Amino acid sequence: GAVVSQHPSWVICKSGTSVKIECRSLDFQATTMFWYRQFPKQSLMLMATSNEGSKATYEQGVEKDKFLINHASLTLSTLTVTSAHPEDSSFYICSYYRGSEQYFGPGTRLTVT
Amino acid sequence: KQEVTQIPAALSVPEGENLVLNCSFTDSAIYNLQWFRQDPGKGLTSLLLIQSSQREQTSGRLNASLDKSSGRSTLYIAASQPGDSATYLCAWVTDSWGKFQFGAGTQVVVTP
Numbered sequence: 753g754a755v756v757s758q759h760p761s762w763v764i765c766k767s768g769t770s771v772k773i774e775c776r777s778l779d780f781q782a783t784t785m786f787w788y789r790q791f792p793k794q795s796l797m798l799m800a801t802s803n804e805g806s807k808a809t810y811e812q813g814v815e816k817d818k819f820l821i822n823h824a825s826l827t828l829s830t831l832t833v834t835s836a837h838p839e840d841s842s843f844y845i846c847s848y849y850r851g852s853e854q855y856f857g858p859g860t861r862l863t864v865t
Numbered sequence: 866k867q868e869v870t871q872i873p874a875a876l877s878v879p880e881g882e883n884l885v886l887n888c889s890f891t892d893s894a895i896y897n898l899q900w901f902r903q904d905p906g907k908g909l910t911s912l913l914l915i916q917s918s919q920r921e922q923t924s925g926r927l928n929a930s931l932d933k934s935s936g937r938s939t940l941y942i943a944a945s946q947p948g949d950s951a952t953y954l955c956a957w958v959t960d961s962w963g964k965f966q967f968g969a970g971t972q973v974v975v976t977p
Contacts, residue, residue, distance in 0.1 A: 784962050795954060795969045796909075801962065845908060849963020852897050852916060854956070858908040 755779055758846060758857035765836055765864055773831045773860045775846030780855075781826035782848035787819075790843040790859075802829040802846075836864045871955060871968035879976050884942035886971045888955035891936060896958035900929050900940050903952045903970070912953075913940070945975045 755778040765771050775785060783804045788796040800821055801809040808821035818840075820832040833840055845859040868891040878884060888898075897916050901909040913922045913929040915938070921930040926943040938955055956967045 786964065788965075788967075795967045796956075796965075798964060798966070801964060843906075847965075849958070852958075853911065853914050854899060854958070854963060854965055855911075856901075856909040861906070 756846065756848065756855050756857040758844075758860050760860060761858060762861040763863070765862070767837055767864055768835055770832055770834045771836055771862060773833075773844055773846075773862075775829045775831070775857050777827050777848050777855075780848065780850055782829075782850070783826060785823060785829040785846055785848045786854075787821060787829070787831050788845045788847065790845065796845065799831075799844075833862065836862070838864045840864050869955065869957060869966055869968040871953075871971050873971060874969065875972045875974075877974040877976065878945055880945060880947060882945055882975075884940075884945050884949070884973060884975075886940040886942075886953050886955075886973070888938045888940070888968050889936050890938075890957055895933070896961065898929075898931055898938050899956050899958070899965075900927075900938075901954045901956065903954060905952075909954070945973075947975050947977050949973060949975050 757776045759774045785802040787799045789799050790796045798811050799814045802821045802823040804823045810816045823829040841864045843859050843861050847854050847856040870889045872887045899914045900912040903909050915922050915931045928941045931938045952970045952972045954970045956965045
């Protein structure tokens with residue numbers, strides 16, 4: 753089956769620093785990948801659509817200058833949380849869509865202290 | 866905007882009982898519907914995918930139905946087991962690129 757990896761699986765950083773999360777599709781060249789965020793005891797909310805070779809499309813209310821997305825190749829999309837604050841602490845999950853089905857990465861838990 | 870509602874929000878049953886989880890949506894113009902399972906602190910496990918032209922899908926003890934006219938999908942889990950304890954999420958594909966919208970989830974606890 754389709755496989756998506758994320759790195760790191762968890763990260764702790766200090767307030768004001770930046771954190772980069774990688775999402776790789778291991779068996780598929782994905783022109784489009786998605787980034788979701790999940791706060792504790794809440795559902796997943798779509799943050800942005802990552803398009804290979806072009807700018808990402810952000811959902812309403814998501815700051816594009818704070819959450820930088822780079823989809824430089826067909827197998828790698830990165831999400832950088834810039835100047836992270838404690839309220840950015842969350843579970844970040846990426847996915848790609850293939851053959852009518854969505855495949856998700858295992859997620860990255862970010863804790864900002 | 867598509868609204869996705871999952872009922873109940875939480876459910877606790879003794880082992881062996883059947884589970885019925887409901888998911889409703891406001892816009893019938895969906896592409897596909899997918900049910901997921903999420904264990905605490907973990908990612909998502911895909912359970913069943915229903916194409917918009919289909920009415921149901923089955924896999925082992927799981928059966929999911931889709932009724933676009935009423936804006937509802939139901940996940941049935943037969944003969945529940947403690948290992949079925951998790952949060953179950955339904956999600957709609959809302960466009961041809963695969964953009965998903967998730968329900969809030971139903972937290973299930975199956976007691977031995």
